[in-house]
Amino acid sequence: xxxxxxxxxxxxxxxxxxxxxxxxxxxxxxxxxxxxxxxxxxxxxxxxxxxxxxxxxxxxxxxxxxxxxxxxxxxxxxxxxxxxxxxxxxxxxxxxxxxxxxxxxxxxxxxxxxxxxxxxxxxxxxxxxxxxxxxxxxxxxxxxxxxxxxxxxxxxxxxxxxxxxxxxxxxxxxxxxxxxxxxxxxxxxxxxxxxxxxxxxxxxxxxxxxxxxxxxxxxxxxxxxxxxxxxxxxxxxxxxxxxxxxxxxxxxxxxxxxxxxxxxxxxxxxxxxxxxxxxxxxxxxxxxxxxxxxxxxxxxxxxxxxxxxxxxxxxxxxxxx
Numbered sequence: 001x002x003x004x005x006x007x008x009x010x011x012x013x014x015x016x017x018x019x020x021x022x023x024x025x026x027x028x029x030x031x032x033x034x035x036x037x038x039x040x041x042x043x044x045x046x047x048x049x050x051x052x053x054x055x056x057x058x059x060x061x062x063x064x065x066x067x068x069x070x071x072x073x074x075x076x077x078x079x080x081x082x083x084x085x086x087x088x089x090x091x092x093x094x095x096x097x098x099x100x101x102x103x104x105x106x107x108x109x110x111x112x113x114x115x116x117x118x119x120x121x122x123x124x125x126x127x128x129x130x131x132x133x134x135x136x137x138x139x140x141x142x143x144x145x146x147x148x149x150x151x152x153x154x155x156x157x158x159x160x161x162x163x164x165x166x167x168x169x170x171x172x173x174x175x176x177x178x179x180x181x182x183x184x185x186x187x188x189x190x191x192x193x194x195x196x197x198x199x200x201x202x203x204x205x206x207x208x209x210x211x212x213x214x215x216x217x218x219x220x221x222x223x224x225x226x227x228x229x230x231x232x233x234x235x236x237x238x239x240x241x242x243x244x245x246x247x248x249x250x251x252x253x254x255x256x257x258x259x260x261x262x263x264x265x266x267x268x269x270x271x272x273x274x275x276x277x278x279x280x281x282x283x284x285x286x287x288x289x290x291x292x293x294x295x296x297x298x299x300x301x302x303x304x305x306x307x308x309x310x311x312x313x314x315x316x317x318x319x320x321x
Contacts, residue, residue: 007088012048012081013169015040017177017302022272023265023285029292032300033285034178036170038307039277043080043108045307046170047156050193051081053165054154055089069094069151073142075130075190075236076105077307078156083112094151096142100130101235104311117141128315129231132240158244162193163200170194171201174302182206183299184291186255188214188283189222190237192246194304199250202302210252210296214287216259222246223254233259234279235315236306253295255287262286263317266309270318276309279317 005011020033038046058064069092072082079095086093093114097106100121109116119138125131146153156162174182185202187195199211213222216238218229227240234257266282269275284303291301309318 008042009052009085009088011042012052013041014173017174018273018275020269020273020275020285023268024289024292026268026272027289027293029289029297031292031296031298033288033292034174034182034300034302035275035285036174036302036304037275038304039281041081043077043084044311045077045080046194046304047077047307048081048084049165049169050156050162051078051085051154054156054159054161055082055085055091057161057164058152058154064091064152066090069149070154071096071142071146071149071151072154072156073097073135073138074156075101076109076311077236078154078191079109079114079116080105080112082154083109083114087113094145094149096138096145098130098134098138100125100127100134102128102312103314108311117145126231128235129233130235131231134231135239135241156191156193160245162191163197163245166194166197167201170304171198171205174198175202175205178300178302180205181300182209182302184210184212184288184296184301186212186214186284186287186291186301186303188234188237188257188280188287188306189243189246190239190280192243196245196247196250203250211250212253212255212287212291213251214255214257214283216283217256218258220254220256222248222251223256225256234262234283235312236278236280255290257283257286257290265289266317270309275305277305278307278309278312281305281307
């Protein structure tokens with residue numbers, strides 16, 4: 001019985017790492033891209049890791065007790081992870097999500113037993129393009145429900161547990177699976193926990209690993225750029241806001257990716273590597289390709305493939321190929 005898991009939450013993490021040699025050859029770059037297949041987690045995204053870590057650290061600290069509800073703001077992935085973990089552990093989960101996010105994720109959370117509260121976007125916002133202002137509306141709703149229900153707030157933008165998930169697990173897995181052959185780490189900023197956790201963890205193994213922040217061209221606030229369009233199409237990040245979890249001293253450089261580049265690369269990943277992933281995965285890989293064409297030519301770059309393309313079938317990501 002030792003090989004049988006006690007629950008699906010025990011299947012979170014230890015995702016495979018794949019050498020993306022085919023897309024590197026397709027773009028004619030010199031170097032290696034090693035990708036963690038995070039969409040192979042039970043909830044089809046890297047956010048399963050932070051969901052499990054937040055709940056288990058809250059339980060250990062006595063902040064979450066039997067019968068209590070859990071509330072979180074989500075673009076869908078953290079919510080899916082929390083829905084899975086809460087289902088296994090017996091907590092009621094309430095997800096607050098913008099109506100601008102793809103419908104697949106709301107449906108998946110409902111199927112997993114979550115209560116999903118959809119929040120209207122700001123006037124003038126476009127479905128599929130969630131801005132920082134839209135996110136602020138969702139945050140207000142999450143706080144309201146947390147107060148009213150006496151719930152535990154699984155706050156992915158502020159809880160240090162989300163950083164621990166990647167520092168203690170993802171980074172260590174990257175180092176072991178690559179046999180330490182890592183020169184560069186790139187990450188598209190969402191809540192900031194993946195960047196922060198992996199940067200801290202990887203630099204503990206090798207201090208001179210260079211860590212790059214990836215942002216939308218139209219909302220590159222960490223690079224000091226102007227926000228020309230906060231409502232970009234790369235769902236799950238690029239919110240044009242300060243991220244409490246991110247330590248700027250860990251940032252060694254910045255890469256900008258356009259909506260079109262992220263979409264093109266996600267589609268090329270499917271065609272060349274058989275990898276069916278979402279917008280932000282396309283952004284991560286495109287950033288790595290840009291670095292291999294420029295300052296990191298010939299180097300080894302690690303990154304995460306954040307979620308499954310199945311979560312975007314209602315969007316234009318894979319439309320009319």
